[in-house]
Amino acid sequence: MTIADIHAHIFPHKLAEKASASIGSFYGTHAGHLASVETLLTLEQQAGISRCAVSSSATSPSQVQHINDFIAGEMGKHHSLIGLGTLFPTMEGWEDEIPRMVELGLRGIKIHPDFQHIPLDEPKAIPMYRAVAKAGLPVLFHMGDNRYDFSSPERLTNLIRQVPDLVAIAAHFGGWESWERSYAHVQPENVFYDTSSSLQFLGKERALDYLDKLGAHRFLFGTDFPMWTPQEELQRFLDLGLDTSTQEAILHGNFERLFGL
16 A cells, blocks of 8 residues: 655754654644654654655744755655755745755745744735745645634635645645634635544544545645654544545545656
8 A cells, every 4th residue: 555644744853852842832732753754764664654745844034944955855865755845934035945945856845824923825925925836836834723813724715816826735634623614615626635633633424524525636644743653643544444546545646646756
């Protein structure tokens, strides 16, 4: 069984322990593993996952180049990894950083509006997203949080309305802890969804209902490592009991189509 993971986070080894603790603290839980590439690769291999998109979100403009260099470097060392760079939506110099990301071999971008405290549809960032779309880089957005309104489904729709050729991935079934809003607010067809950090909260019946309404043809399997182990998230997905063709599409087919593999 071929499996690809669209949503995993890695950090330099000296920062990995602090990063895991910070991520867990933000969500009021415990991130169970060190967010290092070595730990990720070991756990992905144990789960039978052969491709993985890795990312880290910049929380300030000064972090952007360092993160992009790190992700590209790890992608160069480990051929199973697909690197997603990062941008800070109101940063200066994005005009130069986007082509640099392409030169580094990065295949997409990760944006976390809640960490960055910038609305997903920030007007000042629209030119940046237009350049991202022109460069052919899909954007994985953290979506949803009932404590904030930075990453609501409605904001993503507003962004896509202004940048209609942007390919986006709405993480967490389109809205972590905002699942009902995501269900009621189906995104345009150039928006994918991922399964990460949602299945254990939605339950089987609701998850199947969401897949049916939102469209399984645009869902991607994701683990959200280090929040959960790849094996945990994979088992939650397999427990849905999907038919073989749908299961294969979500586990790897849609991923391959997204990245032209």
